[in-house]
Every structure is written in C-alpha cells, then in structure tokens.
Amino acid sequence: MVSRYILLQESRRNLKGRCPFHKDVTTSLMVSPEKNIYQCFGCGKGGGPIEFVMAMENKSREEAITLIAKG
Numbered sequence: 001m002v003s004r005y006i007l008l009q010e011s012r013r014n015l016k017g018r019c020p021f022h023k024d025v026t027t028s029l030m031v032s033p034e035k036n037i038y039q040c041f042g043c044g045k046g047g048g049p050i051e052f053v054m055a056m057e058n059k060s061r062e063e064a065i066t067l068i069a070k071g
Contacts, residue, residue: 001049001068002031002038021045021055023039 004009008015008031019040023024030040039046043070053064 002052004031005052019043019045 002017003015004030006020008016008017008037009027011027011030013032013034015031015033016027017029017031018024018027019042021040022043024040024042026042029038029040031038037048038052039048049068050061050064053059053067054061057064059067
C-alpha cells in the first residue's frame, strides 16, 4: 500500500523510503511487509495500512478502508 504513494527501496527484510509526513532528506520511513506496519524514525508517525491511507488522503477510518478495498 505504501509503495503506491512513495518510492521504496529494499533494506534487508524491510523497505525504506522518504517520509511523506515531514521534510525528509534521508530514508527515515521503514516499512515491514512481514508485520504490515510502517514507522518513521524522523517524525514518529507509524501504524498499519489504514492509518497510512488516513494520513495521506486525509480520510476517516471508514473512508480509508473503502479506498483500500477498492485497490
């Protein structure tokens, strides 16, 4: 889900990229496909796919679930 919004690079078992939630010049956003979570070590945002879509699209939980379900 995160890769639809930002470019991710492989980093061992996780993926990393630039956080879209703050001005990021490094790859501080880590995504764990295994655990289905994300965490930014720059701004502290984190959660699962629903929380990510809620933050990116400025949607409610129900709206984010609908967007994810539509694919």
